[in-house]
Amino acid sequence: MANVTAKMVKELRDSTGAGMLDCKKALVEADGDMDKAIDILREKGLSKAAKKADRIAAEGLVAIKISDDNTKATVVEVNSETDFVAKNEDFKAFVSDAADMALNTTATTIEALLEEKHPEGKALKEVLNDRIATIGEKLDFRRFETIASEGQIAGYIHGAGKIGVLVELVTEARDEKVLTLGKDIAMQVAAMNPKYVSRDDVDAEYLAHETEVLTAQALNEGKPANIVEKMIKGRLEKELKEVCLLEQTFVKDSDYTIKKLVAEVAKNLGSDIKVGKVVRFEVGEGIQKREENFAEEVAKQLK
DSSP states (O other): OOOOOHHHHHHHHHHHOOOHHHHHHHHHHTTTOHHHHHHHHIIIIIHHHHHTTTSOOOEEEEEEEEOTTSSEEEEEEEEESSHHHHTOHHHHHHHHHHHHHHHHOOOOSHHHHHTSBOTTSSBHHHHHHHHHHHHOSOOEEEEEEEEEOSSEEEEEEETTTTEEEEEEEEOSOOOHHHHHHHHHHHHHHHHHOOSBSSGGGOOHHHHHHHHHHHHHHHHHTTOOHHHHHHHHHHHHHHHHHHHBGGGSBOTTOTTOBHHHHHHHHHHHHTSOOEEEEEEEEETTTTOOOOOOOHHHHHHHHHO
């Protein structure tokens, strides 16, 4: 019997989308023959998952789940190949279940979470493969992130699941106004996608890079070297107001910055409030999408 290595198992999993344990069993049964192992997985009902493993899943949904006391929250992203599937009720239910599982797990990786039992009574990875076979597209549970806090966590879903945001507010206050503030900030993050929460979070490498770019811009404009430094300071200040959440103008009321908004709510409640961790997931971000037209998508659904 061939020696089945972890590398072989990973390679088979990457090429088929099947679970780690299923891949190992198939390789053992196939005596280490990769092609035969793929056939075995296909014969056992994972054929659609295997056939679709090399296709691009860049559509899908983001979902959030928040505990009843608003001290723990999770955001997940599950991808599909087309936006049609993202509107499928069965797919929506799967994403919701996955988010519930992510909220209540101690697992910190997708691989570990996929091994846990789904409400249907089998591993989440098996339920995912069932959905692949039923729906007929490649599906991918891409990522999840959980926040736990001694303060309060609020969330916001934009575009029927295209963007999901969680915002932690570090505070002792337990008031509906805190959650309203958190949701307003989450909407801000969804719309403006800041790189940092505050100036304190801006890394030196980013500042150095932007200073270099802005300096080159000023010199290319023919500005005298003796005023370039002042120009750079002004332009960098303007950019920081765009990339730092607390410095941004509040989208719902231009009389406020987010920093001023937080300070006002804190004053009204008589309790300190600080914006803590912020998590923003956008469907398909970072995935190289394939260009397709509407007719092709429809044709794909009819196959």
